[in-house]
Amino acid sequence: MLFRSTTRTYIYEDALKNHNIPFFNSSNKRYFYRQEILDIINALKVISNPYDNIATIGFLRSPMVGISDNSLYYILKNTNENKSVFHSMYKLEDLAIKKEDTSKIEEALQLLNYFHEIKETSTISELTADLIERTYFIEIALLKINGRQSLANIYKFIEMVELYEQNNKNSLEDFIDYIEEIKVRDEPEAPMESETSNVVKLLTIHKSKGLEFAVVIIPEMARDTGGRFPNLLFNKDIGLGLKTISCSGFHDEIKDILRVKENEEKERVLYVAMTRAEKMLILGNQGKNRGFKKLTDEHLNKNKYKIISHINLEQESTNKIKIIEDHLLRDSENHNIKKLPLLFHENLNKKFDSYSISQYLVFKQCKRKYYIDFYQGRTEAFGDKDKWEELEINPGVITALDKGNIVHEFAQLYNPGKNVSDLLNSIILSFGLSNEEENLRILRPYIDNYLKLYRDDYDTVFLERPFHIKIGDNYLNGVIDRINIKDNIIEIQDFKTNKVIDKDKLIKQYTPQLQVYAYAVEKIMNIKVKTASIVFLETGQAINVPLEKEHLLANIDSIGKFIHFVENHNDIIDYSKSTNCNYCNYKTICF
Ligand code: SF4
Incomplete structure (x- = not known):
């Protein structure tokens, strides 16, 4: 091939x-440039020398910590020749850093301080294994594309450390120098076959x-x-x-x-x-x-030449959920790496300040996914696999996530006085993308459908309107795409940029969201909502959801039960699996 x-x-x-x-x-000769290996090396460098700014940045960006580029920017802005990145990590109060990143940085500091303390009394292989275990690095690697190869590479690294220790009785610093020296050679990845x-x-x-x-x-x-x-x-x-x-x-x-x-x-x-x-x-x-x-x-x-337009492949009988076979895992006694999934052994006892409608939708889809996404907050650390896959398939072409954001931005900024093409072009550029023909071709049907449905004869329009409502002792928050008011009659619209393959399934999925919006608007504005619609911009269809009082109350009751459940359950075992998880990122670790 x-x-x-x-x-x-x-x-x-x-x-x-x-x-x-x-x-x-x-062609797999770039072992030392595989991301998982670079991540481990960076982490070891920071353990060895916390003033190594480049390694610290690599460590913070890696899935071991997983902070956003935005937060990293503010940390770097606060760094100068007298103040290392490590120092800046201690002074976060004055920086515009997101709350979740602040706690990740605090955890990273605790981790680094722990390793700085044990560094002198531990062997390099102990440090490496401990690092891998404490950062859930193997689980995260397995969730990435080609995770089995990453896993094999990580084990190969552990073997290299052990081999090095057998022949040398040197320090972590010597080992890092050794790795830097051999890094340039054409080292193959760990063989899978x-x-x-x-x-x-x-x-x-x-x-x-x-x-x-x-x-x-x-x-x-x-x-x-x-x-x-x-x-x-x-x-x-x-x-x-x-x-x-x-x-x-x-x-x-x-x-x-x-x-x-x-x-x-x-x-x-x-x-x-x-x-x-x-x-x-x-x-x-x-x-x-x-x-x-x-x-x-x-x-x-x-x-x-012969054109073969159909290949009759036999129906695959493989299980959709992958189970990580035992042979992929090392003997825990020898390598100090526990059996998977370590993620699920944590008992966090987390309390939320408030709940979001997105949380509720994920909970309805799969309790287990909710637990990993929100309860453990792993989404960012694992990264958006779909996005990266999409980018690899079509470099330079917008991802589904960008598409949704661009279309929503357009809806927020558009008014009939604006030139549609100019506005769309400037939004595409503001996302760091080019307005190449292909991107415009992808976006234009969504924009055209938005414009077809657009009306400007309302008395008042609210766009991207955030709200909080009290449910029991807790708060639920959300953001409503558009509220149109005319003659004291209210319409709510939520724009979806999904591909509409199974419309009924999508309607079922999003109906509770629109019902919450209607409930919130009625509570806050004290006006009856006439329609709440899911607007599929791919097809230009607007679907009204049922807004009878009993539907809204049943939905709020269901959200109340969701909040009650989360408030009273902190063990993964209580968060059951879905029976329908074809597109979930956690397939490789969820069994
Ligand atoms: S793989 Fe399936 S069961 Fe597991 S978290 Fe994802 S959706 Fe839920």
């Missing part, structure tokens, strides 16, 4: 593994030069690897091209030159890949007409 780059070979590795087909991936001669080979096209194979597969021909160009470009003949909201100067000119070069290179690379096949060449041509696919459409004679 030949690839332009190695970023997505893991998908094929996983498929080959699932079907027990042996393979060899020649043994290499034999008769296996599927996964290679980059670049590495396949000069080789030939009976069968060659080039997958993902329609994947456009071009991505977007930065806002500042340079060409030695033209000079600098800067793109701003209002003008693009030489930027477009330089971009056109770069595009031509890119296409020529694409043709060369595709030629190399296709000519590696001796007997059969299989092109994965599904998807839009772009990338390599566009080139084959232009240059190949359609009568000379």
Whole structure:
């Protein structure tokens, strides 16, 4: 199998593994640059030297702590040559840092202080194992894409530490120097399968030069690897091209030159890949007409190849929830790493100041997910896997999360006096994205549907209106996208940018949200709400939810029970699993 780059070979590795087909991936030689290894090394460096600013930043950004870039910015702003990042972590009161990040930093400080205390009396392997255990690093790694490989790499690191200790009786500092020295070598990742001669080979096209194979597969021909160009470009003949909201100067000119070069290179690379096949060449041509696919459409004679549009795959009988097999875990006696899931052994006894409607919706979807997301607050540490997967599939193209945020921002800023394209372009740019054709193509249907439903003949309109209501002894908060008032009649709208694949399921999921909104508005404004609608901007449909008194009260009763449950249960065992969890990030650890 030949690839332009190695970023997505893991998908094929996983498929080959699932079907027990042996393979060899020649390109996984950057062991020391794997994120999980960099994270461990950074953490060890901070334990060794808390004044190492770069390592501290890496440690804070890693899933071991998981603070946002925004908070990191404020910490760095407060850092100077006399004051390290470590020092700044102690003085957070004056910094505009989010509350959840403040507590993460406090926990990180406690952790570092603990390791600074035990550093001199512990071996390097004890420190490493303790660090991995206390930061739930293995569980987090398993939740990432290609988690099994990360796990194998982490164990390989532990073995390297042990080997080092057998031959050297040196300090942590010596070990760090040693790692820095060997880091530059081509160290392969931990092997997941043994290499034999008769296996599927996964290679980059670049590495396949000069080789030939009976069968060659080039997958993902329609994947456009071009991505977007930065806002500042340079060409030695033209000079600098800067793109701003209002003008693009030489930027477009330089971009056109770069595009031509890119296409020529694409043709060369595709030629190399296709000519590696001796007997059969299989092109994965599904998807839009772009990338390599566009080139084959232009240059190949359609009568000379066979198009297979359907492959009848047998229904997979595999369990949707992965169970982490015991052999992936080390013997806890030898390696001081407890069996999974460590996450679930914590008894936090957490109390919430208030509850959000999002919490309630997740609780209704799956109590276990609620526990991990909100009770343990792990979401940020694990990162938004879907977002990263999306970014890898389509670099430069907006993610579902960005799409929702951009459309909501548009709804907030739009009025009939504004030029739709200008407003949309400036919002896209403010999200750090380019307003490339593809992004506009994705967003435009949502914006057009919003405009179709838009009316400006109301007496009053409230946008993104936050509210708090008291339920029992607790508070529930939420933000209502839009409240329209005319002649003392109220309409509520909540805009959804989901893909509407199963409309009934989405309506069922979001109805309680709109019912709470109606209840809150009636309580706060003392006016009856006439309609509350879920507006699917993908299709332009507005669905009114039932607002009869008994429905609203039943919903509030259900929220009251949810709050009561959470207030009185702090053990994972009480938070049962859902029976429908196809898209959950926690699949790998939830059993
Ligand atoms: S994997 Fe399923 S059961 Fe586990 S937390 Fe996710 S949705 Fe719930």
